Amino acid sequence: MTEREKILGRIREALSVAAPRPGGAHAESTPAAASVMAQSSTPRSWLPKVGEGYAERLELFRQQSSDLKTELRVVASTGGFRDELRRLRESDGWKKIGAHAGTLVKGAIADLGLPVCWTDSGYKVEELENCDAGITECDALVAQTGSVLITSRSAGGRALSVLPPHHVVLARRSQLLADLPEAFALIRQRYGTDYPSFISFVTGPSRTGDIERILVLGAHGPRKLTILLSEE
Amino acid sequence: MNTSARQFKEQATLLTQDLRHRQLIQTAIGKYEVVRDRVRSRYQDWNAARQAAAEIKWEAVNHLDEHLTRFATQLEARGAKVHWASTGAQAREIITNLLREKQARSIIKSKAMTSEEIHLNAALEQAGFEVVESDLGEFIVQLRKEPPYHIVFPAMHLTRHQISELFTRELGSAPTADPEELTLIARRVLRQKYVRADVGFTGANFAIAETGMISITENEGNARLTAALPQVMVTLLGIEKILPRLEDLALFLPMLATVGAGQGLTCYNSFYGGPRRPGEPDGPEEYHVVLLDNRRTELLADAEQRDSLHCIRCGGCLNVCPIYRNVGGHSYGTTYSGPVGSVITPHLRGLLEWKHLSYASSLCGACTDICPVKIDLHHHLLQNRRNASASKPSRLERLAFKVFAYVINRPGCYALVKKVGRMAQRLHPLVKGSRLDPAYAWTKTRDLPPIAKQTFKEYWSSRK
Known part of the structure; x- marks a missing residue:
């Protein structure tokens, strides 16, 4: 008998005695979760509230970004990405950037005049590590939590968005979602038949509180997270 | 007392007296509590x-x-x-x-x-x-x-x-x-x-x-x-x-x-x-x-405590636990410390060796209240106590309860014990905190509140 069969056997034997439902004697009358979670509207009524409409979502996303120390810049059109990147190049003294061949990224960095480490078909770790910023697209922004949803397909692999000291995200207005249930619905709709090997919610720049619970940014990942949002 | 229990007791005694350590933990957890409550209120x-x-x-x-x-x-x-x-x-x-x-x-x-x-x-x-x-x-x-x-x-x-x-x-x-x-x-x-x-x-x-x-x-x-x-x-x-x-x-x-x-x-x-x-x-x-x-499947087989496998290791119960906050994480001598560690360790590593952790609790229930997956932690600690004493009963404890049952079932006898207790308490300071004190283990670090001069019954019958 394999260990797999032994473990599954022990589990089945253990489960032959039923356990009481959660909440015990003080259980509140809530419908069974299995049916609840099927429709994404119910967790929505428990989680932190998100307003209706783009303006309210943007306001919440702005508030969350500021709390998280994410830099959010809203530009009128995707053409505005170029100006913002030039500004960052100057203010932060960028010498080299990492990027992937997404439509938004290619357009935004075309005239930046910096050497680029493209990650799409493999790269040297040392080279990417020496880049001053990693510029990626994303799948969505989440107003509720101030998060950026990325995958290995939408953001140039696993490392581009975490290895360089600055992660710059390019996003469009239509990508700003209300909350986590909506983001999970998007993941299923977009990738449900073939998931990427890596999916991540990025919520602010890398941080740690491991020394006396004092917040320090840039623990292992990027010290800076900039989100450029085009209202187009 | 077994080795694990003795170590726990020694470490806990040392650390509860270490004011610098307690201050450090209180500050760290204090900062966490403020942000936790703010986020939870949303x-x-x-x-x-x-x-x-x-x-x-x-x-x-x-x-x-x-x-x-x-x-x-x-x-x-x-x-x-x-x-x-x-x-x-x-x-x-x-x-x-x-x-x-x-x-x-x-x-x-x-x-x-x-x-x-x-x-x-x-x-x-x-x-x-x-x-x-x-x-x-x-x-x-x-x-x-x-x-x-x-x-x-x-x-x-x-x-x-x-x-x-x-x-x-x-x-x-x-x-x-x-x-x-x-x-x-x-x-x-x-x-x-x-x-x-x-x-x-x-x-x-x-x-x-x-x-x-x-x-x-x-x-x-x-x-x-x-x-x-x-x-x-x-x-x-x-x-x-x-x-x-x-x-x-x-x-x-x-x-x-x-x-x-x-x-x-x-x-x-x-x-x-x-x-x-x-x-x-x-x-x-x-x-x-x-x-x-x-041994997770052994915990699974205990239907009464199966919900302790719901644990998502958030550490919330450690942070609210008055015992954890005073004895610290290392005193437990276990991988998983705090209330959830006290509940699951006896299952994962042996009930009799680790049953003392079931008593590392004031049973205040703060752990159960904070738990995001509603594990009935403080009741599980009681169940572990029950299971431990059923598998290896303490003779002294049994005797104590037999005496208690005898007294409490006889009103005259109970009244007499109360009277004697009230008088004996006046003599208690003579031995309190010393080895001569029969309640030494309890009284060396605690005060016993004075027994009231009058019982409620006495008060009731005299009030007319």
């Missing part, structure tokens, strides 16, 4: 969310065989290899053999309590591998050669000065009292390790049955680097980490962040469902997942 209905989370975990744990099978099948369909380990020794052997087969030399690790549970680092080092913890707190305690102090904040018991001294001694860095500077030192050292590491090792916060993915919650980005750079990735997780559906995370990720760290969502919540896919630029070529039982 939920529209925190209690409904807890009830739903508890029911989802109930569904997962009570159909564990189906969900685990599905999880493994899905992962393997995408090219991962799933290993099953009944014991810690088996898991260590699987991982050691794998590393040998890959001719690996250095392993970069992101935080995993299961690896602490099976003492993986010691085994790997003994087998000649270099193992480096990459989570800052874990890196610090690894340099100090001690176990994590807290399941979420491993180095909570250390000051920045102690950490600076440690880095100066072990890494040769210049002394500094700036946490940012200290973090940078660790970042620089660990970056080099990442680039060189042959294998990346992680734990998992959740395992999604439906899609065959693991989910890792972190703030630093060290787990993301661990899963991105080395060519081989290994994940070790307990079989109870299962959640049925991907969407369940929409509830569990924010709840874990809220209670665990006082954050709306932690910095990185990443899902991994296999090695690098065709067309993807990076990620490991090989992905191995090791599923660990290590």
Whole structure:
């Protein structure tokens, strides 16, 4: 008998005695979760509230970004990405950037005049590590939590968005979602038949509180997270 | 008293008297409490969310065989290899053999309590591998050669000065009292390790049955680097980490962040469902997942306490526990400390050896109230006490209760005892706190409130 069969056997034997439902004697009358979670509207009524409409979502996303120390810049059109990147190049003294061949990224960095480490078909770790910023697209922004949803397909692999000291995200207005249930619905709709090997919610720049619970940014990942949002 | 119990008592006695240590813990937890309560207050209905989370975990744990099978099948369909380990020794052997087969030399690790549970680092080092913890707190305690102090904040018991001294001694860095500077030192050292590491090792916060993915919650980005750079990735997780559906995370990720760290969502919540896919630029070529039982099925067999397998290791119960906050994480001598550790350790490591932890509680129930998946922690501590005394009854305790039952069933006798007690208490200061005191164990650190001059009955009959 394999260990797999032994473990599954022990589990089945253990489960032959039923356990009481959660909440015990003080259980509140809530419908069974299995049916609840099927429709994404119910967790929505428990989680932190998100307003209706783009303006309210943007306001919440702005508030969350500021709390998280994410830099959010809203530009009128995707053409505005170029100006913002030039500004960052100057203010932060960028010498080299990492990027992937997404439509938004290619357009935004075309005239930046910096050497680029493209990650799409493999790269040297040392080279990417020496880049001053990693510029990626994303799948969505989440107003509720101030998060950026990325995958290995939408953001140039696993490392581009975490290895360089600055992660710059390019996003469009239509990508700003209300909350986590909506983001999970998007993941299923977009990738449900073939998931990427890596999916991540990025919520602010890398941080740690491991020394006396004092917040320090840039623990292992990027010290800076900039989100450029085009209202187009 | 057995060794574990004696050690617990000695350590606890020492640490409760250590005011500096208590101050450090109170400050750290105090900061956490403020942000936790602020974030929690934003939920529209925190209690409904807890009830739903508890029911989802109930569904997962009570159909564990189906969900685990599905999880493994899905992962393997995408090219991962799933290993099953009944014991810690088996898991260590699987991982050691794998590393040998890959001719690996250095392993970069992101935080995993299961690896602490099976003492993986010691085994790997003994087998000649270099193992480096990459989570800052874990890196610090690894340099100090001690176990994590807290399941979420491993180095909570250390000051920045102690950490600076440690880095100066072990890494040769210049002394500094700036946490940012200290973090940078660790970042620089660990970056080099990442680039060189042959294998990346992680734990998992959740395992999604439906899609065959693991989910890792972190703030630093060290787990993301661990899963991105080395060519081989290994994940070790307990079989109870299962959640049925991907969407369940929409509830569990924010709840874990809220209670665990006082954050709306932690910095990185990443899902991994296999090695690098065709067309993807990076990620490991090989992905191995090791599923660990290590007596979890024994806990599963106890229907009364099965819900303690719902635990998502947020550490919330540690933070609110008046015992944990005073005796500290190391006194327990267990991998999982605090209330949940006191509940599950007797199941995982032997009831009679670890039953003393069931008494490391004021039974105030703060743990049960904070638990995001509604584990009935303080009642489980009582059940462990009951089970321990049923399997090995204490003769003294039995005698005491027999005497008590005799007295309480005879009103005349009870009245007499009260009168004698009231008189005897006046003489008590003569022996209080000394070995002559029959209640020495209790009275050496506590005062007994004076017995009232008049009983209620006496008052009632005299009031006309």
